[in-house]
Amino acid sequence: MKCFLAVVVLGVVLLGVNSKLSSPKVEVYSRNPGKYGVPNTLICHVSGFHPPDISITLLQDGVEIPDPKQSDLAFEQSWQFHLTKTVPFTPVDGKSYTCKVRHMQTVKTYTWEPDM
Template sequence: MKALISFALFCVICVTVQGKVSSPKVQVYTHFPGEYGKPNTLICHVSAFHPPDINIDLLKDGKVIPDAQQTDLAFEKGWQFHLTKSVSFTPQKGEAYTCKVRHMDKDNSYQWEPNM
């Protein structure tokens, strides 16, 4: 409970300090060059956003991929924030992988473009 109150206070201070909304910049990529049928890590890096009201989902063919890991919320100079979410996966031809980002009740989807 104490951590929740501290985070809420932190968010109020952030909104007061910055006072404006910055839309997130999103990059979707893999740890290794993409190869169908070979294990890899799908990564969605979201940066330069404010306030920190954000949700990130990694999707395969429109469905949430289970067991994705997310970094802790961190901030950059100017009180803009960044997060990274990743998951192990093995890409297959014909499958679509997407990073869905909800920031301030606005949804955007970013598809991974395999260079294969």
């Protein structure tokens, strides 16, 4: 009975939430100025999206970079969400570093640019 009541309450809350679709704003950057051959952290920060059906993948030359860390999904009072994914990397000249974001059925790729 408690489980059923919890589901009903959750449903009522979700119906009351402004469920307007909001596309994510994406920022791809490095923790320190991007220089080839210098260890750094690749960061992809995604914000302002709703609903929270999203995934973030960090890639080097189209291949997922192993062992990324992801923040907890968080939201603002407006019910727009934000999420950050990071991974250590050492930029190499000639390689591309990207953040692939899937929100609902839309997939877009964003490229990191070194500070050269």
